[in-house]
Amino acid sequence: TAITNHMPTAELQALDAAHHLHPFTDTAALARKGARVITQGEGVWLTDSEGHRILDGMAGLWCVNLGYGREELAETAARQMRELCYYNTFFQTTHVPAIALAAKIAELAPGDLNHVFYAGSGSEANDTNIRLVRHYWAARGKPDKTVIIGRRNGYHGSTMGGASLGGMSAMHRQGGLPIPGIAHIGQPDWWSEGGEMTPGDFGLMRARELEAKILELGEDRVAAFIAEPVQGAGGVIVAPETYWPEVQRICDKYEILLIADEVITGFGRTGNWFGSQTMGIRPHIMTIAKGLSSGYVPIGGSIVCDEVAATVAAAGEFAHGYTYSGHPVAAAVALENLRILQEDGVIDHVRDVAHPYLAERWQALADHPLVGEAKLVGLMGSIALTPDKAKRARFASEAGTVGLRARERCFANDLVMRHVGDRMIIAPPLVIRPEEIDVLIDRARKSLDETY
Numbered sequence: 466t467a468i469t470n471h472m473p474t475a476e477l478q479a480l481d482a483a484h485h486l487h488p489f490t491d492t493a494a495l496a497r498k499g500a501r502v503i504t505q506g507e508g509v510w511l512t513d514s515e516g517h518r519i520l521d522g523m524a525g526l527w528c529v530n531l532g533y534g535r536e537e538l539a540e541t542a543a544r545q546m547r548e549l550c551y552y553n554t555f556f557q558t559t560h561v562p563a564i565a566l567a568a569k570i571a572e573l574a575p576g577d578l579n580h581v582f583y584a585g586s587g588s589e590a591n592d593t594n595i596r597l598v599r600h601y602w603a604a605r606g607k608p609d610k611t612v613i614i615g616r617r618n619g620y621h622g623s624t625m626g627g628a629s630l631g632g633m634s635a636m637h638r639q640g641g642l643p644i645p646g647i648a649h650i651g652q653p654d655w656w657s658e659g660g661e662m663t664p665g666d667f668g669l670m671r672a673r674e675l676e677a678k679i680l681e682l683g684e685d686r687v688a689a690f691i692a693e694p695v696q697g698a699g700g701v702i703v704a705p706e707t708y709w710p711e712v713q714r715i716c717d718k719y720e721i722l723l724i725a726d727e728v729i730t731g732f733g734r735t736g737n738w739f740g741s742q743t744m745g746i747r748p749h750i751m752t753i754a755k756g757l758s759s760g761y762v763p764i765g766g767s768i769v770c771d772e773v774a775a776t777v778a779a780a781g782e783f784a785h786g787y788t789y790s791g792h793p794v795a796a797a798v799a800l801e802n803l804r805i806l807q808e809d810g811v812i813d814h815v816r817d818v819a820h821p822y823l824a825e826r827w828q829a830l831a832d833h834p835l836v837g838e839a840k841l842v843g844l845m846g847s848i849a850l851t852p853d854k855a856k857r858a859r860f861a862s863e864a865g866t867v868g869l870r871a872r873e874r875c876f877a878n879d880l881v882m883r884h885v886g887d888r889m890i891i892a893p894p895l896v897i898r899p900e901e902i903d904v905l906i907d908r909a910r911k912s913l914d915e916t917y
């Protein structure tokens with residue numbers, strides 16, 4: 466018999482447990498409990514197989530920025546599939562969706578970020594970046610400039626390259642990571658690691674770890690520094706204000722390419738088109754994915770500045786690419802997504818609804834006995850759970866236990882929030898309305914009460 470939404474939940478869960486290996490999941494534990502089966506989405510709301518209406522405070526995985534169920538995107542996909550479902554962009558061919566999307570991205574991206582290399586996801590795009598920056602320096606006669614510096618607790622994807630650039634210790638413990646030629650420095654997480662320092666001093670100290678690492682490795686060996694403008698998967702960690710100007714200064718001084726991983730922060734999440742604009746940095750390369758298509762279809766890419774693109778172009782063939790680089794259906798949907806973001810003024814909406822409406826309510830959660838720091842940039846936010854706010858203390862139990870409990874309470878209360886260790890995070894669809902923010906905050910507070 467066909468497997469459909471109408472099957473009893475327990476049967477769907479049993480089939481899921483029998484045949485589906487879930488990413489980033491303790492599969493055996495999930496099989497005992499049964500995965501929640503999501504059947505539909507509309508705006509910021511999900512429906513599950515039991516008929517619950519769940520507020521998606523995470524926009525899926527930080528990606529469904531226009532919200533679920535947009536007819537225009539479905540129509541665009543269907544139209545493009547009929548007209549030209551696929552063609553490659555490898556062997557001296559191109560097509561209108563790939564051309565139009567690249568031109569649009571070049572128009573939206575700041576400065577001279579005018580060139581797009583397409584990938585199927587953020588991880589793939591970061592793999593491209595590793596090869597691209599090494600190829601670039603080789604083309605400039607500096608083949609020893611190969612090392613890329615990332616940050617501990619940064620996230621850049623799950624492929625061998627992406628996960629190596631990232632600094633997630635749980636990932637590095639498995640599967641032979643990191644690959645050679647990657648180094649890491651500390652993260653600018655003042656709440657957890659700042660000790661007695663002021664946020665400003667701590668931000669400077671962490672930025673200067675980059676300089677120390679460049680000097681340790683030798684500036685002739687360092688190709689690039691990669692970082693998220695706001696760390697997402699690491700727990701929505703916003704660097705102190707002193708951090709980014711110092712990082713920019715160091716990259717400029719030592720001629721290190723700056724790669725801003727905008728997979729989460731790109732396309733409006735922080736209240737500007739790009740997180741680099743919010744943080745005041747000028748990257749040479751941006752990694753994009755997720756919000757580029759609002760998650761309706763998989764697509765990612767690297768936006769590359771004029772000089773890097775020209776150097777690579779002059780060096781002959783760049784022997785790299787993916788079957789789905791510039792996939793016409795994905796490109797057409799992404800272009801339509803960008804049109805809606807622009808014509809509906811969604812980025813202005815993010816600013817309007819984030820400050821002061823969400824910001825005031827989010828900050829008020831810091832009055833809760835469990836909550837220390839509350840951070841918000843545009844529509845990405847975190848709260849740090851703590852047994853002692855003044856000391857910025859961690860819970861004595863295994864890290865993440867309280868966060869996990871809080872997340873489970875949220876889920877039971879039909880709110881999706883994620884936890885990273887003892888931090889709870891949100892990144893709702895950018896189209897969320899004030900009355901939906903009220904529901905999000907009410908459910909979050911109730912869940913915290915039940916956790917405490």
Ligand code: PLP
Nearest residue numbers: 586587588620621622726728754
């Ligand atoms: N970079 C960042 C900053 C991300 O947050 C993610 C995914 O969460 C990735 C890269 C990887 O993207 P993908 O999962 O599309 O491969």
